[in-house]
Amino acid sequence: MRIAPRTTQAIAKGLLLTATASAVGALVFVVGFVLAGGLRHVSWSFLTEPILDMGRAGGIFPAIVGTLLMVLVSVGIAAPLGIASAIYLAEYTREGRLTQTIRFGINCLAGVPSIIFGLFGFILFVNILGLGWSVLSGGLSLAAMILPTVIRTAEEALRSVPTSYRDVAASLGATRWQVVTKSVLPYAIPGILTGVILGIGRSIEETAVVIFTAGSAVQTPTSVFDSARTMAVHFYILAREGISNENAYATAAVLICTILIINTTAYTLMHRLMRGRRAA
Amino acid sequence: MTTMIRTKATVSFFVLAIAISGSGSGCARKSENTITLAGSTAFQPFAEKLAEQYLETHTDVRVNVQGGGSAVGVQAALAGSAQIGMADLLTLPEEAKTLTPTVVARDGIALVVHPKNALAELSATQARSVFTGEINNWKDLGGADAPIRIISREEGSGTRRSFQELVLGDSKLSPNALFQNSNGTIREAVASNPDAIGYLSIGLVNDRVKSISYAGVVASNENVKNGTYPLARPIFLLTKGEQSPMVREFIDFVMADASQRVLEKEGLIPAK
Amino acid sequence: MDKLVSRLLLLAACSSAAILALIALFIFKEGVPIMARSGLGAFLLGRDWSPLQGQFGILPFIIGSLCITLGALLIGVPLGVACAVYLAEFSSPRWVNILKPAIELLAGIPSVVYGFLGVMWLAPLIRIRLGGPGLSILAASCVLAIMTLPTIVSISIDALQAVPKSYKQGSLALGATEWQTVWRVLFPAARAGILAGVILGMGRAIGETMAVIMISGNSTAIPHSALDSVRTLTANIAIEMGYATGEHRQALFATGVILFFFIMILNGAALRFARRKF
Numbered sequence: 001m002r003i004a005p006r007t008t009q010a011i012a013k014g015l016l017l018t019a020t021a022s023a024v025g026a027l028v029f030v031v032g033f034v035l036a037g038g039l040r041h042v043s044w045s046f047l048t049e050p051i052l053d054m055g056r057a058g059g060i061f062p063a064i065v066g067t068l069l070m071v072l073v074s075v076g077i078a079a080p081l082g083i084a085s086a087i088y089l090a091e092y093t094r095e096g097r098l099t100q101t102i103r104f105g106i107n108c109l110a111g112v113p114s115i116i117f118g119l120f121g122f123i124l125f126v127n128i129l130g131l132g133w134s135v136l137s138g139g140l141s142l143a144a145m146i147l148p149t150v151i152r153t154a155e156e157a158l159r160s161v162p163t164s165y166r167d168v169a170a171s172l173g174a175t176r177w178q179v180v181t182k183s184v185l186p187y188a189i190p191g192i193l194t195g196v197i198l199g200i201g202r203s204i205e206e207t208a209v210v211i212f213t214a215g216s217a218v219q220t221p222t223s224v225f226d227s228a229r230t231m232a233v234h235f236y237i238l239a240r241e242g243i244s245n246e247n248a249y250a251t252a253a254v255l256i257c258t259i260l261i262i263n264t265t266a267y268t269l270m271h272r273l274m275r276g277r278r279a280a
Numbered sequence: 281m282t283t284m285i286r287t288k289a290t291v292s293f294f295v296l297a298i299a300i301s302g303s304g305s306g307c308a309r310k311s312e313n314t315i316t317l318a319g320s321t322a323f324q325p326f327a328e329k330l331a332e333q334y335l336e337t338h339t340d341v342r343v344n345v346q347g348g349g350s351a352v353g354v355q356a357a358l359a360g361s362a363q364i365g366m367a368d369l370l371t372l373p374e375e376a377k378t379l380t381p382t383v384v385a386r387d388g389i390a391l392v393v394h395p396k397n398a399l400a401e402l403s404a405t406q407a408r409s410v411f412t413g414e415i416n417n418w419k420d421l422g423g424a425d426a427p428i429r430i431i432s433r434e435e436g437s438g439t440r441r442s443f444q445e446l447v448l449g450d451s452k453l454s455p456n457a458l459f460q461n462s463n464g465t466i467r468e469a470v471a472s473n474p475d476a477i478g479y480l481s482i483g484l485v486n487d488r489v490k491s492i493s494y495a496g497v498v499a500s501n502e503n504v505k506n507g508t509y510p511l512a513r514p515i516f517l518l519t520k521g522e523q524s525p526m527v528r529e530f531i532d533f534v535m536a537d538a539s540q541r542v543l544e545k546e547g548l549i550p551a552k
Numbered sequence: 553m554d555k556l557v558s559r560l561l562l563l564a565a566c567s568s569a570a571i572l573a574l575i576a577l578f579i580f581k582e583g584v585p586i587m588a589r590s591g592l593g594a595f596l597l598g599r600d601w602s603p604l605q606g607q608f609g610i611l612p613f614i615i616g617s618l619c620i621t622l623g624a625l626l627i628g629v630p631l632g633v634a635c636a637v638y639l640a641e642f643s644s645p646r647w648v649n650i651l652k653p654a655i656e657l658l659a660g661i662p663s664v665v666y667g668f669l670g671v672m673w674l675a676p677l678i679r680i681r682l683g684g685p686g687l688s689i690l691a692a693s694c695v696l697a698i699m700t701l702p703t704i705v706s707i708s709i710d711a712l713q714a715v716p717k718s719y720k721q722g723s724l725a726l727g728a729t730e731w732q733t734v735w736r737v738l739f740p741a742a743r744a745g746i747l748a749g750v751i752l753g754m755g756r757a758i759g760e761t762m763a764v765i766m767i768s769g770n771s772t773a774i775p776h777s778a779l780d781s782v783r784t785l786t787a788n789i790a791i792e793m794g795y796a797t798g799e800h801r802q803a804l805f806a807t808g809v810i811l812f813f814f815i816m817i818l819n820g821a822a823l824r825f826a827r828r829k830f
Contacts, residue, residue, distance in 0.1 A: 009731035013642060019634030020643075023705065024651065026698045027658055034665060052332065054325040054546075084564035092558050104819065105569035110755030111815035112575060113786040114762075115793065116808055120575050122352075127359050133316075133346050144571045151568060152752055153707055156745040160714030177557050191710045194656070198703060201660030207762055208790060215318075215346040218328055227344050232662040236762070237347070239668060241325055242464035242484045252665050259660035263653050321794065349794025351801065373797035429685050434770070435603055436795035452602070458687055458781050459770035461791045468671050468766075473679065473686060 031256060038253030041246045047254065051218040055234065056244045060251050062220040066135070066228030067204060067258065069221055070214060073139025074146060074203045079196050081143070082150030086192075089151070090158035091166075091180050110148035117145045118212035126213055133227040138214025145209060146199035153198065157191020158184060193270050197263055204259055207236045231255040315530050318346035319353015319366035322387065322438070322463065322481065323515050326546055327366060333542065334533050341526065350438060354379070357518045363527050365518035368438035370445060372516065379518040384534050386549040388482035389439055389511040390499035392467070392489040394474040399423055401493035407447050410477060413454025418475065430457040431469050431478035437461065442513040443479055447494075479511075483547015501549050512549060576812060583805035595806065601772045603792070603800040610807055612774045616689075616782030617758065617814060619775060620768065623693025624700060624757040629750055631697065632704030636746075639705075640712035641734050652706055659702035667766030670695045675767065684779030687769030692782075695767050696760055700753035707752065711745020712738060747826045754822060758815055761790040785811040 045059055052058030085106075089099055121141030131137045161184050169183040170176075185192075207230075210216075215227035216237060229237075231251050238248035317327050324347045331343035348356070350367035354376045357365030365379065372381060391407065393399055399421060402410065409415040411430055419425045432453060433440040444453070460466045463480045470476045471488040478489075482499055485491045491499050494511060503509035517531060533539055540550040587595050590608050598609020635655075639648050670691055679686030715738050723733040739746075769781025770791055783791070789804050789811075796804050 005729045005732060009729045012731045012735075013638075016634045016638035016642065019631050020638040023631055023635040023655065023701055026701070027654060030658065030661060030666070030669060030698070033669060034661070051328075054329050081564050081567055084561050085568060088558075088561035088565040092561055102565050102569050104816075104823075105572045107751050107755065107819045107822075108812075108815050109568050109572045109575075110752050111758040111819065112572070112755075113759040113789070113811065115786060115790040116575060116579065116811075119793070120578055122348075123578060124574075127361055132361060133318075133344070144568075144575075147568045147571070148755065149703070149752055151565075152748045153710070156707065156711060156748050157714070160711070160745065162716060175554050177554055191714070194706050194710050197653075197656050198659050198706065201656065201702070204660045205662040207662060207664055211347055212352075215344065216324070217344045217346065218332075219342065219344070227346065232664070235662055236664045237321075237325065239664060240462040240464040241322065242467050242486075243325055252662065256657070256661065259657055263656060263660075267649075267653055351793065351795050351797050354797060369795065375797060434791045434795070435601075436792050436797075436800055438795065455773045456771065458685060459772075459783070459791060461765060461770075461794065465667075465671070465766055468668065469687065472672055472676050 034249060034252045034256055038246075038249030038251070041250035042253055046250060050220070051229075051234070054243050055218075055238050055247055060231060060234060060247075060254065062218055063229050063231045063234040063251065064254070064258070065220050066214070067230040067232070067255070069135045069224065069228060070138050070142065070210065070230055071200055071203045071262075073135055073224060074142035075196065075200055077139060077143035078146045078150050078199055082147050082195070082199075083154050083192060085147075085151045086154030086158055087180055087185075090155045091184065092176065106148045106151050109144075110152070112145075114145060114206055114208040117141050118209040120144075121209060121213035131225070133213065133215030133217070134225045135214055135221055135228050136224040138210050138228070139224070141209050141213045142203045142206060145206070146202050149198050149202065150195045153195025154188070154192045157188040157194070160191065161187045189270060189273065193266060197266055200262055200266075201259060204230070204255065204262075205232050206230075207232050211236075231258070313340060313526070314342040314344060315364065315526060316344040316346065316356075316362040317364045317366055317517075318348055318356040318362035319518075320350045320368045320438075320515065321347045322368050323366045323385075326385075326543060326548065329542065329546065330534055330539055333539070334530060338529075343530070351436075353518060357520050360520065363519065363524070364531070365516075367516045367518060368513055369516070370438055370441040370513050372518075376518060379520055380523070381516045381518055382531055382535070383514045383551050384517050384531075385515045385540070385543045385551050386504065386512045387439075387515060388499060388501055388504040388509065388549060389443060389479050389513065390482045390485050390491040391477065391479050391494055392470050392485060392491050393477050394470060395487065395490045396474050397423065397490060399492055401496065404447070404495040407494060408449070408451060411448060411453055411457075412451045413456060416454075416456075426475045429473055429476040430454055431466055431473075431476050432457045432459055433466065433479070434459050434461045438513045439463075439479065439481070442511060446510050481547065501544070501547070504549050515548070579805055579808040579812065582802060583807070583809040586799060586802040587806045587809065596810070599774060601788075603796070603803050606799070608803045608806070610785070610788070610810060612772055613783050613785045613788045613807065614810065614814070615774055616768070617784040617786070617811075619689045619778070619782060620692045620696065620764065620784055621754065621757050621818070623689055623778070624696035625750075625754060627693055628697035628700040628704060628753060628757070632701050632749075632753065633708055633746060635701070636705045636708030636712060637734060637739070640709045641730070641738065648709065652709055655705050656702050658698070663699065663760060663763040664766070666695050666699060667763040670763065670767035678779065682779055684777070685769055685781050687767060687781050688779045689768070689775060689782055690778045692764055692768040692784075693778075695763055696757045699760060699763065700756050703756055704749045704753040707749030708742070708746045711742040711749070714745065715741045743826070747822075751819065751822055754818065755815075758811075758818065759786060761786045765791050785814060 049059030125137035169179040216229040217227035221228040235251045353365035353367045356362035470478045497509045600607040675686035723737045770783040771781035775782045
């Protein structure tokens, strides 16, 4: 006996809904746990004061600055580089040995553990290039780490733009670069942004890489050559050495709010950009 | 759209330019008035606290405290990326031979179990049998019928080595042991499992776990100091070659009575 | 002009392969000597890891990595893809606009937070309900699955939304149900994109260290069930690197070398699996 398509659909929908509910449930649980444990310890002074007494007193101002700087540097390097790579892979070349090798390399890089990026950055940037523990060393190492995510998502986004868009522009005599920047990129922005946002997330949450390359100085960094502590590292140190659970979770709560603000801003900008285009 | 790409290109070029110029000027910056300490994650918070107090009287210097672990402490001191390496190893490794060690404090190690566990003490033999896996059920120690879950520090760590040497001797840790690589996570793992036993710094024992006596002696810093409680490991500051006046002043500050009292208050055992 | 741009873009595209090569070079340089000294066979198939006594067997860690990665994929991929399908095809666009960024938020939560949550909530739950030490393959797989969700879900949503509307309309016009359309038409069309998400998610699962260290228990014994504790290759490096010197340190880098091959083999397998006709 065959099951009626309608029944299959009902079952499938039920299963999908369950999966979605579990994923969202996990999200609510994790975020809720952190916010519930941390938010009540967050105050204005917590956001603006220096880290004092091993992190038990004072605030996390240096860590907030450190986090923002680090994200700026890492995404500032990885986004242009990654998008350029993706444009090459998706628009400028045919599928062949070279692209397959490059893509395989990117996939493998995605699986390289953060601790390896950390050790690598420590030897190359901190010691050999003499950058010391600094935002720059950290940002470069983080950029290497998030590059695969940016490239693969951007590439898929570019590929999903219908061929007809390219053909139209090309038939009007546009060069390949014009085709890419004028007709393909604008439509791939949402997908590209997904990768960039996932990359921002990873830069913000990473601890192993940052400890080894940017260090964990408690002072506020004033340039990219200063060592900096990110909020994730601050949380890690407070929690793993058992110093102060309240301030650890308060830091995590601020961290989540920061990501929320960054992501929302990015999406708002994108929607505005897309709407602007459609109106034009 | 194109403007956005152009901006991106400019930004990336800019960052690249900084990166290239940075490789030269990075060294210049950290030279004169910055003291960088790096290494032991266990001592890092204490070093930060001391640095914070040091800076109250020395406003013209910058003290950077970095973690990474004791091995990084040795490497960084050797490579010169830090003037002072921090290590909490029981014995210093071969490659640290050329470095000058200063013992700045000691850290006692307490055996801990879940607060609900009725066990109050282990003899030296019992402790060895538990951690080698010979005794693997709490009922053999007069407790409930439940398997003993050993939670140990990772191989190589200062705490683990002192524990190995002082408790296990030549015997091997049970192959069924679980591992955590910091005091905080050991405490969390023991606190969340009624059948667990582990060991961590005396200063970090709180009401989430219960400290038990070893060989009839209560685990406390006084007992480490008066020599009755044997489980402790030294904390080293490592310097390479001739100490610069700035570095010597900082180490003198750490060794001064006031700083040693701070360390004692925070749960370490003063060096003197 | 176009040629120059093309060259520059090629350069960019090669950068990640170059980084990979550089990292590989650096790990191999540190790790290969000790593998040669103790013998590849003894290293790969040895069951005893006591680096301070010169025993460098990493078989338990290879098994550990395999179990945890597969476990995380078994839980994370169906959950993530199903979630993406539901959000992209069966729910209103407004919900997608809220939930997609929300799930991406999960990507920015420090892995250490997941680790602590796992130790405090999941491990005791597993210990009490199912037995064993709690800190186990199962616990680590669950935590990693959640950590791979944002990658898999948001990339898959993009892939599904990128399928031209005409496909869907055509299928529905032929009398197919929505589900048949999704399963027979949209899903195959979006396969490449979904696969990219799964591969990145898998990379996240293999590469994750901090959370795994806390939640897998890091036992050096070979596991017998999903409730046993294991140590992964990455955890082995991260957990001991802080104190390792001399041969011990080299052995950890050698673990990294094996991890490299492990990643390549898994990626190769994933590609082969993807090319199969369904």
